[in-house]
Amino acid sequence: MEISIVIGIIGIVVLIILMICGMHIAFALGLTGLAGIIVFSGWEAGLNSAGYSPFTWLNNYHLAVLPLFMLMGYFAFYAGIANDVFETAKKWLGSFPGGLPIATALGNAAFAACSGAGGATAAVFTKVSLPPMEAAGIDRTLAVGTIAASGTLAALIPPSGLIVIYGLFAEQSIGKLLIAGIIPGIISVLIYSGGIFARCSINPKLAPRQPSYSWKQRLYSLKYTWPVLVIFFLILGGIYTGIFTPTEAGGVGAAGVFLIALSMRRLSLSKIRTASIETGSMMIMVFALFIGAKFFLCFMALSGITESLTTWVLSLQVSRYIILA
Incomplete structure (x- = not known):
């Protein structure tokens, strides 16, 4: 097994441990993903990614629908x-x-x-x-x-x-x-x-x-x-x-x-205000989770787990409906 895949598996285990310990899912995903990016790409690339990637990901017209x-x-x-x-x-x-x-x-x-x-x-x-x-x-x-x-x-x-x-x-x-x-x-x-x-x-x-x-x-x-x-x-x-x-x-x-x-x-005006505030609060949580998941997906891609899993699934001689099930 390649060392990169081993690092990816360790990252998944760390993510699970952090969530079991009570850390918010968004932060657990983000920290694990960012740490993995730093391991594979170095401190400079990792910190640069932490600085500009969230804006790039959220600067998406389709996200306005949420x-x-x-x-x-x-x-x-x-x-x-x-x-x-x-x-x-x-x-x-x-x-x-x-x-x-x-x-x-x-x-x-x-x-x-x-x-x-x-x-x-x-x-x-x-x-x-x-x-x-x-x-x-x-x-x-x-x-x-x-x-x-x-x-x-x-x-x-x-x-x-x-x-x-x-x-x-x-x-x-x-x-x-x-x-x-x-x-x-x-x-x-x-x-x-x-x-x-x-x-x-x-x-x-x-x-x-x-x-x-x-x-x-x-x-x-x-x-x-x-x-x-x-x-x-x-x-x-x-x-x-x-x-x-x-x-x-x-x-x-x-x-x-x-x-x-x-x-x-x-x-009423009070209900409109409350609905707007609750929408904003909900979207903060959703976008935080979105950013954390993106960092973790980048880590998984760098580790090669995503590609290996895709290759393994495609190699299976079974119906696609069985895989979906």
């Missing part, structure tokens, strides 16, 4: 859109086995369609759906597990900030990746809902059925879902037809949610 998607998500949260979609799903599904947990999963998916703040989705629905589920006697493990699992749907369902980051690292079309996330997102929702339904049908005590609503109440509740549909089809339709780029879609989406919230009289 804060716009995040801002859109926080506007949607403070406008009460998450609560609206949950209440609508509850009226339609509450009387079925596992109705409230299923409503939570569908509500998460619907909110994800107008929010790029994937990490915030689970936190939002902890506030929106956990208290009603606890009050209805839903098993706490099932309730919390549903929120945690369905909270990850925002990573698949566009607009997804995580897909944007993946596209930038993999140098793939962000627009195509966003559209490609629709079908996996729908399949995930169906799997979660089907699993909850089956489990609660076998053991009804996990989630007592809720009172049934009239068809008039159910149909009336649909009027609160129009913001989600408008934003989802506006963003995806614009990207798919080529009317605007993914970055422009972020601006259109943020402006769209902002105007919708104003028209519904749900957005």
